[in-house]
Amino acid sequence: MAGYVVGVTGGIGSGKTTVTDCFADLGIVIADADEASRKIVEPGQPVLDAITEYFSKDILDETGRLNRKKLREIVFNDVSKRKALEGFTHRPIMDELQRQLHEARGEYAMLVLSAGLGTSPLIDRMLVVDAEEPIRIQRVMIRDGSSEALIRQIINSQPSSEERLAIADDVVENNSDIDQVRADVSRLHARYLELARA
Numbered sequence: 800m801a802g803y804v805v806g807v808t809g810g811i812g813s814g815k816t817t818v819t820d821c822f823a824d825l826g827i828v829i830a831d832a833d834e835a836s837r838k839i840v841e842p843g844q845p846v847l848d849a850i851t852e853y854f855s856k857d858i859l860d861e862t863g864r865l866n867r868k869k870l871r872e873i874v875f876n877d878v879s880k881r882k883a884l885e886g887f888t889h890r891p892i893m894d895e896l897q898r899q900l901h902e903a904r905g906e907y908a909m910l911v912l913s914a915g916l917g918t919s920p921l922i923d924r925m926l927v928v929d930a931e932e933p934i935r936i937q938r939v940m941i942r943d944g945s946s947e948a949l950i951r952q953i954i955n956s957q958p959s960s961e962e963r964l965a966i967a968d969d970v971v972e973n974n975s976d977i978d979q980v981r982a983d984v985s986r987l988h989a990r991y992l993e994l995a996r997a
């Protein structure tokens with residue numbers, strides 16, 4: 800079990816995956832809240848039954864999987880339904896992440912908290928990945944083929960860089976090339992090993 804957990808957050812296209820891939824190359828286990836939130840609603844999971852009971856079977860697609868887009872749209876406009884959904888999912892997501900972190904070997908592990916601001920009782924320290932907005936937009940346009948307008952809309956719906964930086968213990972300023980990311984990761988890895996041993 801990893802005794803020390805570093806949280807990772809950052810807006811769309813900031814480079815969370817790029818950064819955590821570099822930590823993974825160093826043998827660090829990465830738990831991901833987005834992945835866990837998808838896993839706990841797979842067919843056969845009790846959370847999916849609870850969601851179906853509350854939102855009706857209309858929330859499933861033709862293969863019986865959760866229609867996440869439809870669910871997002873419903874709860875976006877309805878606070879009480881959003882709260883109900885969180886009531887079904889919050890604890891199982893936390894349990895899943897706790898399980899992954901518990902099983903993680905190594906002196907420390909990482910927990911990617913993409914969506915919200917990213918505070919969590921599971922973490923000891925927060926790493927924020929950031930990049931200048933035009934760079935993020937450019938990278939996501941290339942990665943996803945999305946329009947600039949859509950990416951701006953997503954950026955505006957997320958916490959701002961300033962809000963994230965306010966809760967950061969460490970920051971990777973990802974405005975340069977991958978070699979720079981590797982150098983930053985190597986420096987942070989040494990620091991996290993020190994902290995985990997302390």
Ligand code: ATP
Nearest residue numbers: 810811812813814815816817938939942975976977
């Ligand atoms: P999301 O929140 O959308 O999941 P993310 O924060 O995980 O995004 P990445 O997917 O890591 O961001 O990076 C966005 C894109 O930019 C990817 O295609 C990635 O390969 C590229 N990228 C990230 N950092 C760099 C860099 N320093 N140099 C060149 N390309 C980069």
